[in-house]
Amino acid sequence: MNSYVDSYPSIQICSLGTAREVDHSTYDGVITIEDSLVDEPLRVNKADCTQLVLCFDDITSPKDDWVLPNKKHIKSALNFAEELNGGSLLIHCHAGISRSSAVALAIIAKGLGTGKEKKAFKELERINPNCAPNALIVRFADEILERGGALYKMAKSMVRLTG
Numbered sequence: 001m002n003s004y005v006d007s008y009p010s011i012q013i014c015s016l017g018t019a020r021e022v023d024h025s026t027y028d029g030v031i032t033i034e035d036s037l038v039d040e041p042l043r044v045n046k047a048d049c050t051q052l053v054l055c056f057d058d059i060t061s062p063k064d065d066w067v068l069p070n071k072k073h074i075k076s077a078l079n080f081a082e083e084l085n086g087g088s089l090l091i092h093c094h095a096g097i098s099r100s101s102a103v104a105l106a107i108i109a110k111g112l113g114t115g116k117e118k119k120a121f122k123e124l125e126r127i128n129p130n131c132a133p134n135a136l137i138v139r140f141a142d143e144i145l146e147r148g149g150a151l152y153k154m155a156k157s158m159v160r161l162t163g
Contacts, residue, residue: 008111009081009089011104013128015096016042024048028087031077033099036067042092052080058098060136069099074106074140081107101128102137109141109151117147117154125158 093099142151
C-alpha cells in the first residue's frame, strides 16, 4: 500500500500577494500557480524550500491566447505533494480561491483515498473557507484519481465551482 494514502501534506492556501510576504523556509514545498501573462513571477529561494511552478490561467474553456489547465499540471502537483512525505505545503495562485483550491482538493482527495470525497471537500473548506475550485481542474483530478465522477459531483454539490 502506498504510504501516501490516508495522509497528505499540511496545506495552506493563499493569494500571490500573501505568498510574496510569507517566510518560505517554514514550508517544505511551495506550489506556485501563475497566470500565463504574469509580470513579476514569484520564485522561492531554493535554500528555503522546493518550489513547483505551474503556469496556466483560471479558465475552463479556450479564451484568446490564455493557457488552459491540463492533466499534466495536476499530475505534477500530485507528484510534488507526494514527494513531501507529509510535510508542509503552501499552494497559491493569483487570488487564492480557484486554481489553488482545486489543486489542494486533488492532493487531499488522493491522500484520503477513494470513497472519501466528501471528507476531502470538508477539509478543503476548513483550509480555505472562501474556496471556489476551478471546475476543469476538479474534473481532471477526478479522472486522474479514477473517481468515476464522484469527486466532481461532490464538488458541484458542496461548493461553488468556477467555470
